[in-house]
Amino acid sequence: MSFQHTIGERVKREINIYHPEKGIRFGIVIKRYSRPEKKYANLGITLGPYPELYDVKWDDGSFEEGFLPHGIDKVQSQ
Numbered sequence: 001m002s003f004q005h006t007i008g009e010r011v012k013r014e015i016n017i018y019h020p021e022k023g024i025r026f027g028i029v030i031k032r033y034s035r036p037e038k039k040y041a042n043l044g045i046t047l048g049p050y051p052e053l054y055d056v057k058w059d060d061g062s063f064e065e066g067f068l069p070h071g072i073d074k075v076q077s078q
Contacts, residue, residue, distance in 0.1 A: 004069040005029050005054055011072040013056075026075060027058035031065075 005011065009029045015022040032055075037048040054072060055065040 003032050003052055005032060005072065005074065007032060010075040011054075011056060012075050013067075013072050025058050025060065027056045029054050029072075030057050030063075031055040035066075 007029055010026065011029055012024050012026050014020050015025050033053055035048055035050040035053055037046055039046045050066075050068070052069050053065075054067045054069070055063065056067060056072060057063050
């Protein structure tokens with residue numbers, strides 16, 4: 001399997017995807033993984049499978065997990 005992002009890669013994401021005027025935050029990919037399908041029988045839903053997910057540590061020190069590949073963008077070197 002070929003992952004879109006690599007561990008240690010610098011990435012960016014809008015702070016609020018519904019309000020782009022709030023700006024962009026930057027961070028580093030710290031984990032990449034796959035997650036199998038998960039069924040929630042009591043809710044009657046199934047999520048996944050997710051073949052490509054990423055966890056990111058943002059420059060402000062916060063940490064978020066479970067980004068799909070299109071949810072973060074690689075920061076281009078200058």
